[in-house]
Amino acid sequence: MIIEQLSVFLENRSGRLHEVFEILGKNNINVSACSLADTSEFGILRLIPSDPIQAREILKKNLFSVNVSEVISFAAPNSPGALSRTLKILADAGIGVDYLYGFSPGEKSFIVLRPDDAAKAVAEFQKHEMELLSASDLYKF
Amino acid sequence: MEISIWNRHFETMPREQMKNVQSERLREAIERVYYNVPYYRAKMQEKGLGPEHIKSVDDLNKLPFTTKQDLRDNYPFGLFALPMSEIIRLHASSGTTGRPTVVGYSRRDIAVWSEVMARTLTSAGVSKNDFIQIAYGYGLFTGGLGLHYGGEKVGASVIPISGGNTRKQLQLMNDFGSTVLACTPSYASYLAEAIDESDIRREDLKLRVGIFGAEPWTDNMRKEIEKKLKIKAFDIYGLSEIIGPGVSFDCEYQNGLHINEDHFIPEIIDPDTLEVLPEGELGELVFTTVTKEGLPIIRYRTRDLTRLHFETCRCGRTLVRMEKCTGRSDDMLIIRGVNLFPSQIESVLLEMDETTPHYLLVVDRINNLDTLELHVEVEDRFYQDKISELQNLGKKIKNQIESTIGLTVNVKLVEPKTIERSEGKARRVIDKRKIR
Ligand SMILES: [Zn+2]
Numbered sequence A: 001m002i003i004e005q006l007s008v009f010l011e012n013r014s015g016r017l018h019e020v021f022e023i024l025g026k027n028n029i030n031v032s033a034c035s036l037a038d039t040s041e042f043g044i045l046r047l048i049p050s051d052p053i054q055a056r057e058i059l060k061k062n063l064f065s066v067n068v069s070e071v072i073s074f075a076a077p078n079s080p081g082a083l084s085r086t087l088k089i090l091a092d093a094g095i096g097v098d099y100l101y102g103f104s105p106g107e108k109s110f111i112v113l114r115p116d117d118a119a120k121a122v123a124e125f126q127k128h129e130m131e132l133l134s135a136s137d138l139y140k141f
Numbered sequence B: 001m002e003i004s005i006w007n008r009h010f011e012t013m014p015r016e017q018m019k020n021v022q023s024e025r026l027r028e029a030i031e032r033v034y035y036n037v038p039y040y041r042a043k044m045q046e047k048g049l050g051p052e053h054i055k056s057v058d059d060l061n062k063l064p065f066t067t068k069q070d071l072r073d074n075y076p077f078g079l080f081a082l083p084m085s086e087i088i089r090l091h092a093s094s095g096t097t098g099r100p101t102v103v104g105y106s107r108r109d110i111a112v113w114s115e116v117m118a119r120t121l122t123s124a125g126v127s128k129n130d131f132i133q134i135a136y137g138y139g140l141f142t143g144g145l146g147l148h149y150g151g152e153k154v155g156a157s158v159i160p161i162s163g164g165n166t167r168k169q170l171q172l173m174n175d176f177g178s179t180v181l182a183c184t185p186s187y188a189s190y191l192a193e194a195i196d197e198s199d200i201r202r203e204d205l206k207l208r209v210g211i212f213g214a215e216p217w218t219d220n221m222r223k224e225i226e227k228k229l230k231i232k233a234f235d236i237y238g239l240s241e242i243i244g245p246g247v248s249f250d251c252e253y254q255n256g257l258h259i260n261e262d263h264f265i266p267e268i269i270d271p272d273t274l275e276v277l278p279e280g281e282l283g284e285l286v287f288t289t290v291t292k293e294g295l296p297i298i299r300y301r302t303r304d305l306t307r308l309h310f311e312t313c314r315c316g317r318t319l320v321r322m323e324k325c326t327g328r329s330d331d332m333l334i335i336r337g338v339n340l341f342p343s344q345i346e347s348v349l350l351e352m353d354e355t356t357p358h359y360l361l362v363v364d365r366i367n368n369l370d371t372l373e374l375h376v377e378v379e380d381r382f383y384q385d386k387i388s389e390l391q392n393l394g395k396k397i398k399n400q401i402e403s404t405i406g407l408t409v410n411v412k413l414v415e416p417k418t419i420e421r422s423e424g425k426a427r428r429v430i431d432k433r434k435i436r
Helices: A016-026 A052-061 A082-092 A118-127 A135-140 B015-036 B038-046 B057-062 B068-073 B107-123 B142-154 B166-177 B185-197 B219-229 B342-351 B387-405
Strands: A003-011 A031-038 A042-049 A066-077 A097-103 A108-115 A131-133 B087-093 B101-106 B131-134 B157-159 B180-183 B209-213 B232-239 B244-249 B257-259 B264-269 B283-289 B300-306 B333-335 B338-340 B355-366 B369-378 B410-414 B429-431
Touching (some): A003 A052, A016 A031, A031 A097, B015 B283, B101 B107, B107 B244, B219 B342
Parallel strands (some): B131 B180, B209 B232
Antiparallel strands (some): A003 A066, B087 B101
């Protein structure tokens, strides 16, 4: 249930973001989820590609720096308080959250989250019968 | 093991005897320039000097200095001491501003150049059994041909590949079994990266020695290149106005470069007062050529800052040693009144595990205040997913540099391989204050 996410270091230069997606697109790699975090100096593009190994190789070959990190993804009801209950599970277990991103297209919210201990987070969520998404679930979207 | 010395007679000559040789050659050189170069005659006459006033090296400090500007003013052949029919080679240094400086060699000058280069190569352990890949530029620049003649003189198999064309460099290095690589230190470090990225395995290469020069580099950079290329790296110093590469060279103990002082007499002066400084003090290096025929040059101000040491070296050579030049007074930046050499930044970057020596300094003046920005690539594994870690890394680099140079610097991490790699002299500084 642990998902491999790629983080790409980007300088704040116009067109750089476009290049990443152009390269992935040309190589027939789909991106299931992504988020761009930016500072005044640089940005980090986080993405979950359909083929992380190939995506990493292709980006490296194109001289991007690529870091692989472990994230988890889950679905929660799209209703007030749902995310709060989920995060409480982690807080109660003493698991920290580095960042998360997500959206709610309909009845459910989908969240990608980087805990400081991915394996422990998965175990906690399973204990509480949360709806965890696997990498292959994500690629179906 | 016996240390190889090309010319034991001159390279291990007792100091007193060396002084006599220098004095005799200096007298002859002064006669030649006085009677053959109107410019030098006029400058000596201005000071009330004739050849009769220069009896030994102790009289050197009476003579006028020569600068790059003097060479430009006498462009192209005004300072030559021989008729052009006796000049068999011309080289020129690229002038970034205005005219280039032109140097001319007689047949004997080329022989002297080959001799000093043979000493240089022998000192680095190069012999007729070696394959020397010369990746310095050939052409008007003296680097390529200087190494070339020296390589032939010691009998090595010379591969005159010249600079650039990295793919071919690697192919020949592999196929010919090059044992010696001669190029600029920045190109050496570029080649090391290229080898890593190629299909060539380092253990299949026979490379063991590097002869690197033509730009200032630090001891840390030497260690880095030695580690990356798995070779022993030797520094070589020279400038075309004096002869080209071969003015001074590293021995295996690498505790200063031995100057071929039977041909080029060094002095260290205070660049402001122009007074000669005592042994061991840091100042500007000045050379007088005493055997050159085509373009003899008197007290040439190199702009390079160094110190001289006269004790006999562990290698047995008595030739005076100059410390590795890590800064040129020309390269020196003055930021908010503080002197800064780009090599200082480079040293810090090489000492940190996280950073690479690929950097660019951008100097600007904003609201009448000088600003210093450092663009630097970090080692691949340090491009983290977490922003806080990257920001901490930036801060760490900033602190390290600020505590070394005493100036505020803005550190900007850049993407890997985005700083221009140089196949010649690396461009490390953009001074926007000058552009405006
Ligand atoms: Zn020595």
